[in-house]
Amino acid sequence: MREPRIGVYVCHCGSNIAGTVDVEEVVGSARDLDGVAVARDYKFCCSDPGQDMIRADIAKLGLNRIVVAACSPTMHEVTFRRVCQDSGINPYLFEMANIREQCSWVTEDKGKATEKAKSLLGAAVRRVFYQQPLETRKVSINPSALVVGGGIAGIQAALKIADAGYKVYLVEREPTIGGHMAQLDKTFPTLDCSSCILTPKMTLVGSHPNIELMTYSEVDEVSGYIGNFKVKIRKKARFVDEKKCNGCGICQEKCPFKADSEFDAGMGKRKVIYTPFAQAVPNIPVIDREHCVYFLKGKCRACERFCEVGAIDFEQEDRIVEVEVGTIILATGYGVFDPTPIYQYGYKRLDNVITSLEFERLVSSTGPTDGKIVLKDGSAPRSIAIIHCVGSRDKNYHEYCSNVCCMYSLKYSHLIKEKIDAVVYQLYIDMRCFGKGYEEFYKRLSEEGVFFVRGKVSEVTDEAVNEEEGRLTVVAEDTLLGSIIKLPVDMVILSCALEPQPDAEAIGRLFNVSRSADGFFMEKHSKLDPVATMSDGIFLAGCCQGPKDIPHAVAQGLSAAGEALSLISKGEVEIEAATAVIDERICSACQICKLVCPYSAISFDEEKVVCQVNEALCKGCGACVGGCPGDAISLNHFTNEQILAQMEGMLL
Amino acid sequence: METLTPFKEAVDVVLEAGGEPLRTCYQCGLCSGTCPWNLVRSFIVRRIIHQAQLGLVDFESEEVWQCATCGACVKRCPRGVEIIDIMRALRKVIAEVGVAKVPDSLRISVKNISSLGNPQGEAPEKRGDWAKDRDIRTFTEGTDLLYLSCCVPAYDGKIRRIALATTDILNKAGIGFGILGENESCCGESVRKSGSETVFQSLAESNIETFTKNGVERIMVSSPHCYHSFKNEYPEFGGKFEVIHSTQYLWELIKEKKIEFKRELNKKVAYSDPCYLGRHNDIYDAPRDVLKSIPGLELMELPDSHEQAVCCGGGGGRIWMDTPKGERFSDLRLEQALEMGADVLAVACPYCMLNFDDSVLTMSKESLIEIKDVAELVQEAI
Numbered sequence A: 001m002r003e004p005r006i007g008v009y010v011c012h013c014g015s016n017i018a019g020t021v022d023v024e025e026v027v028g029s030a031r032d033l034d035g036v037a038v039a040r041d042y043k044f045c046c047s048d049p050g051q052d053m054i055r056a057d058i059a060k061l062g063l064n065r066i067v068v069a070a071c072s073p074t075m076h077e078v079t080f081r082r083v084c085q086d087s088g089i090n091p092y093l094f095e096m097a098n099i100r101e102q103c104s105w106v107t108e109d110k111g112k113a114t115e116k117a118k119s120l121l122g123a124a125v126r127r128v129f130y131q132q133p134l135e136t137r138k139v140s141i142n143p144s145a146l147v148v149g150g151g152i153a154g155i156q157a158a159l160k161i162a163d164a165g166y167k168v169y170l171v172e173r174e175p176t177i178g179g180h181m182a183q184l185d186k187t188f189p190t191l192d193c194s195s196c197i198l199t200p201k202m203t204l205v206g207s208h209p210n211i212e213l214m215t216y217s218e219v220d221e222v223s224g225y226i227g228n229f230k231v232k233i234r235k236k237a238r239f240v241d242e243k244k245c246n247g248c249g250i251c252q253e254k255c256p257f258k259a260d261s262e263f264d265a266g267m268g269k270r271k272v273i274y275t276p277f278a279q280a281v282p283n284i285p286v287i288d289r290e291h292c293v294y295f296l297k298g299k300c301r302a303c304e305r306f307c308e309v310g311a312i313d314f315e316q317e318d319r320i321v322e323v324e325v326g327t328i329i330l331a332t333g334y335g336v337f338d339p340t341p342i343y344q345y346g347y348k349r350l351d352n353v354i355t356s357l358e359f360e361r362l363v364s365s366t367g368p369t370d371g372k373i374v375l376k377d378g379s380a381p382r383s384i385a386i387i388h389c390v391g392s393r394d395k396n397y398h399e400y401c402s403n404v405c406c407m408y409s410l411k412y413s414h415l416i417k418e419k420i421d422a423v424v425y426q427l428y429i430d431m432r433c434f435g436k437g438y439e440e441f442y443k444r445l446s447e448e449g450v451f452f453v454r455g456k457v458s459e460v461t462d463e464a465v466n467e468e469e470g471r472l473t474v475v476a477e478d479t480l481l482g483s484i485i486k487l488p489v490d491m492v493i494l495s496c497a498l499e500p501q502p503d504a505e506a507i508g509r510l511f512n513v514s515r516s517a518d519g520f521f522m523e524k525h526s527k528l529d530p531v532a533t534m535s536d537g538i539f540l541a542g543c544c545q546g547p548k549d550i551p552h553a554v555a556q557g558l559s560a561a562g563e564a565l566s567l568i569s570k571g572e573v574e575i576e577a578a579t580a581v582i583d584e585r586i587c588s589a590c591q592i593c594k595l596v597c598p599y600s601a602i603s604f605d606e607e608k609v610v611c612q613v614n615e616a617l618c619k620g621c622g623a624c625v626g627g628c629p630g631d632a633i634s635l636n637h638f639t640n641e642q643i644l645a646q647m648e649g650m651l652l
Numbered sequence B: 001m002e003t004l005t006p007f008k009e010a011v012d013v014v015l016e017a018g019g020e021p022l023r024t025c026y027q028c029g030l031c032s033g034t035c036p037w038n039l040v041r042s043f044i045v046r047r048i049i050h051q052a053q054l055g056l057v058d059f060e061s062e063e064v065w066q067c068a069t070c071g072a073c074v075k076r077c078p079r080g081v082e083i084i085d086i087m088r089a090l091r092k093v094i095a096e097v098g099v100a101k102v103p104d105s106l107r108i109s110v111k112n113i114s115s116l117g118n119p120q121g122e123a124p125e126k127r128g129d130w131a132k133d134r135d136i137r138t139f140t141e142g143t144d145l146l147y148l149s150c151c152v153p154a155y156d157g158k159i160r161r162i163a164l165a166t167t168d169i170l171n172k173a174g175i176g177f178g179i180l181g182e183n184e185s186c187c188g189e190s191v192r193k194s195g196s197e198t199v200f201q202s203l204a205e206s207n208i209e210t211f212t213k214n215g216v217e218r219i220m221v222s223s224p225h226c227y228h229s230f231k232n233e234y235p236e237f238g239g240k241f242e243v244i245h246s247t248q249y250l251w252e253l254i255k256e257k258k259i260e261f262k263r264e265l266n267k268k269v270a271y272s273d274p275c276y277l278g279r280h281n282d283i284y285d286a287p288r289d290v291l292k293s294i295p296g297l298e299l300m301e302l303p304d305s306h307e308q309a310v311c312c313g314g315g316g317g318r319i320w321m322d323t324p325k326g327e328r329f330s331d332l333r334l335e336q337a338l339e340m341g342a343d344v345l346a347v348a349c350p351y352c353m354l355n356f357d358d359s360v361l362t363m364s365k366e367s368l369i370e371i372k373d374v375a376e377l378v379q380e381a382i
């Protein structure tokens, strides 16, 4: 190898660094370090002239290693690696010292900041001395995609990819696609009928030649890596032959037994053989095994008797289907907070205290009351209180704001007024109407005549007396009046939080996607990489990433599709060369590395009796290196020699 | 026209006094609606916090002294604001910085505690008098258990029944225990809640010294206020003792069959959760388990129980202040018990007993209901 000739560049980052760090002193300190051929400072090294300066030095001075002391490598490592590559230097012969986030931004003490910057730079220079050229490799991208979850976000993503001409497997665990949007009556802020805008999309999915729809199905296993995932999908037994069933519906008509309807949020009943709602896609029923009297008692089979095409199949079993895809989009949506633990709100304890989702079904013309807003006893409520932030913005439940409750609560005022003559109270903490057309909607609803009370409800009781007996009383401080108010009402709607799906943790583990503190799946970067995840090739869409409204869920679905299509159209990706290598001669097959690897990148070769690293999955985190009791694993670009040199550079 | 300007210096004084939690409050008003005061008169907790946020608290106002530190608001607060700490800070600014006057009755009680070790202003030598005609030993090194009765049973002839019943049971069960008599003094819990932090701290330090000097390791208390202070506050000053509330101890004795019931108690008993046992220390089951194990006794749950329990009004120093008739929570609670047809309202706190006894008297309900400590009921049945 050639004698190292190192170029060192210290960035001012405007005043971000130079305001706290004495840049000239830092440059001066680097000049005498071993192997340094040139050291300069510059206002913005990442700018075009900054990059050109480095390129010119490389050409003129024959540099063969570069160090830039500037911001975090997560910002500009790519930039400078590219500069190196352009000039014929292997990008792994570049090293970055972070003297901004780890130095100038964390102190106001100029002396100390300068000392630390010198020490960080010294470490980088010493380290780069020992760095070795590495080759990145390319893997091809399988053009098929997997979308998990058939709510509006997943539907949009699937349609976009399929329309571009690529195969999509859409896996939905319920008997139909549609997700929560199918349960909504009308949608804010435009008040268009939810199913009117949703069902055409569902039909498109059902008939799209490029979409293989698997409902009543779940992903069991995922292996592989970006571009080359292998996925095992469990098609749960429907007990109805999908090929034979013509969707005539006679089985549902004739089934003598009923169970609570999940679709109607438990407000109504459905048959035991059922499609969740009339426009279900696919229009193929399932038998609810838990409630089917034939499965329970061995007698009935009414559906079978009436089915003209012989589609009922009590012998059907779960089936595992294996597919290969290059990209995966998670669109598993949200769950609705169960307000039972908030004792003082009386949910499940007091009649006529219902959740928002229950109200959506109550007010929907396809719901259990055909859209009539009625109390338990069938009469119409004269007044209704809508309690905001139930389970949201509350550290006892969910600390985050659920983003949509203010708006859907406002929507209810309108839906109520449209149907009955009732007084509506909105009990809110802050009105958050941030989207396009939302403030206008708020104004419109205010003009329709709603009582706004600013205060978090402290109690709902049935202790009303005299003429109010039998009604509910809502107690709160009206914080604008500074008085306690008691509202006699007939119905209370709890605007419940959107929360992570109950199985989010398991699904996260299955797909190797981490979750943020709120429990939702975590995006790679909250602003600049909002649908990618830390697992390459896996993207997020919709409420599985955080509570959001339909417009945002749709936008994310399309953006995840864009990410997938971008990979598909490129056809291949480069993968990081800084991966772990196992010295097979030393490996004792203890498999500890396999246990500690967070990316499932290590497998055990039964024949050779050694562990092996799948370079496409390896992220170079080094956990296995630390875990290996026999020192059999080393990490490219983080060799012991390099790390020791770095420490030496720092301490000198 | 009156206009207001935020007063930063006043905010700083409150923050300095321990009021930091006020920064977290987002003014939703859940505390006001939850506060039991609003069952009897207006008390807008949120507004006081907002005033404190802007440095506009009216320190002359009696509102500063109103909070009974029952903790109902804190349990529900969506931002987890330690509202009691804010109230404590406001009081501290009055009591220790001196920006306004401490109400007389409170001031005298705290002064008595500071000089004599009890709020009543009684002689320390008489503290052990309640135990005179019983076989109760003075605690010495090696005794298993120290029993502390709290100042109220020690000096108040009517409330003494708590201490007597408790120690009678211990004697019957053959438990080795002792008292410190004249060496005992107030735990200081309510002193601290009244804002007299310095007095509290010197009480804590001298009590810790007394306990340590006498080789105390385990303490059984009748008052949830003592329990709270010894268990959660004394460790701040280096005092680490095993602290047990009498109801917990009784439940242990019952489970271990060290006490056995001989009589049936055919009574309907409603149990009122003391705030400092329930909400502040999450002890809901032990007193109920004890009551349920008494043969014949029918345990009733008041409409607001466990975490929802309504305070008797005696916490936060309120026990030493006068509450006008018509504004006493204990009256409401007693009415609830009467409405349910309870023969006994069982308590597990001397302050509760003091307040409920008073409600029975002032409401003339002596013939309808009795107030008893859980220990009294046990003692009647063994």
Ligand SMILES: Cc1cc2nc3c(=O)[nH]c(=O)nc-3n(C[C@H](O)[C@H](O)[C@H](O)COP(=O)(O)OP(=O)(O)OC[C@H]3O[C@@H](n4cnc5c(N)ncnc54)[C@H](O)[C@@H]3O)c2cc1C
Binding pocket: A148, A149, A150, A151, A152, A153, A154, A171, A172, A173, A174, A177, A178, A179, A180, A181, A184, A186, A187, A188, A189, A217, A218, A219, A331, A332, A333, A334, A335, A336, A356, A357, A360, A404, A408, A411, A498, A501, A507, A541, A542, A543, A544, A548, A549, A550, A551, A553
């Ligand atoms: C009461 C209420 C009213 C609302 N009103 C409005 C409104 O008026 N306007 C508006 O814009 N927004 C509204 N919203 C928000 C709206 O519901 C969401 O923005 C939207 O439904 C999000 O769609 P999604 O596809 O991300 O999730 P979801 O609709 O939850 O869909 C997720 C899908 O994934 C499936 N799934 C989950 N886990 C798995 C798995 N492991 N394997 C396979 N499939 C899985 C689910 O079965 C479901 O079909 C409202 C929300 C609520 C709670």
